[in-house]
Amino acid sequence: MQGSGQSTQANLVFDGVACRRGGRTLFADVSFVLGPGDALIVSGPNGVGKSSLLRLAAGLLETTEGRIERSGAIALADEHPALDLTLPLGRALGFWVGLDGGDAGVALSAVGMAHLGEVPVRMLSTGQRRRATLARTFASGADIWLLDEPGNGLDVASVTMLERLIAGHRGCGGIVVVASHQGLNVPGAKLLHLGSLVSNEVTNA
Numbered sequence: 001m002q003g004s005g006q007s008t009q010a011n012l013v014f015d016g017v018a019c020r021r022g023g024r025t026l027f028a029d030v031s032f033v034l035g036p037g038d039a040l041i042v043s044g045p046n047g048v049g050k051s052s053l054l055r056l057a058a059g060l061l062e063t064t065e066g067r068i069e070r071s072g073a074i075a076l077a078d079e080h081p082a083l084d085l086t087l088p089l090g091r092a093l094g095f096w097v098g099l100d101g102g103d104a105g106v107a108l109s110a111v112g113m114a115h116l117g118e119v120p121v122r123m124l125s126t127g128q129r130r131r132a133t134l135a136r137t138f139a140s141g142a143d144i145w146l147l148d149e150p151g152n153g154l155d156v157a158s159v160t161m162l163e164r165l166i167a168g169h170r171g172c173g174g175i176v177v178v179a180s181h182q183g184l185n186v187p188g189a190k191l192l193h194l195g196s197l198v199s200n201e202v203t204n205a
């Protein structure tokens, strides 16, 4: 099914991971194990390293210490929609669908944007661009979704839609990691609060 975990063997493991950027240790000794259907919410103040943790998980940053293991395709959704601003939304999404597979129309419907397929990406509102980014994540068919502040700019109905997409992905064996200041409803998610170097402990919700 499009937008769901394609593999029942997806996993993401951090074992004693540290992250150093700009000459500063952001966090150290972060450990967690996520398997099919799991979710992790990463919270903490601005600049503590939430986005950096997602980039580590995506393999875009190197760990300073520790080990990261991942199995399954990864989609990272941050504030950059990575959609061609000049194209109508349906065609811009279609470019990625052409590479990843899936169906742009189904993905747009999943985020309530089926009626906006002809609107150029540059004309979308902030919240609509966020939803378009989610559509791209959904369409990717990736097993592991890394969502950076996915609720930013979303209205109440769209936050509910986001929570439903996350639940659906987990229900199909996918893994979701969310960095968020917002209190999203992600039942049974593990929680990681990055705050000080002594409190990077994962707890259950």
Ligand SMILES: Nc1ncnc2c1ncn2[C@@H]1O[C@H](COP(=O)(O)OP(=O)(O)OP(=O)(O)O)[C@@H](O)[C@H]1O
Residues within 6 Å of the ligand: 021, 022, 026, 044, 045, 046, 047, 048, 049, 050, 051, 052, 053
């Ligand atoms: N390319 C970079 N080079 C050096 N330092 C960086 C780079 N990108 C980010 N940083 C620094 O790493 C720290 C953590 O940034 P990061 O974006 O991971 O934090 P965050 O917890 O996601 O913050 P926010 O809640 O504001 O989104 C910040 O101090 C930031 O300045």
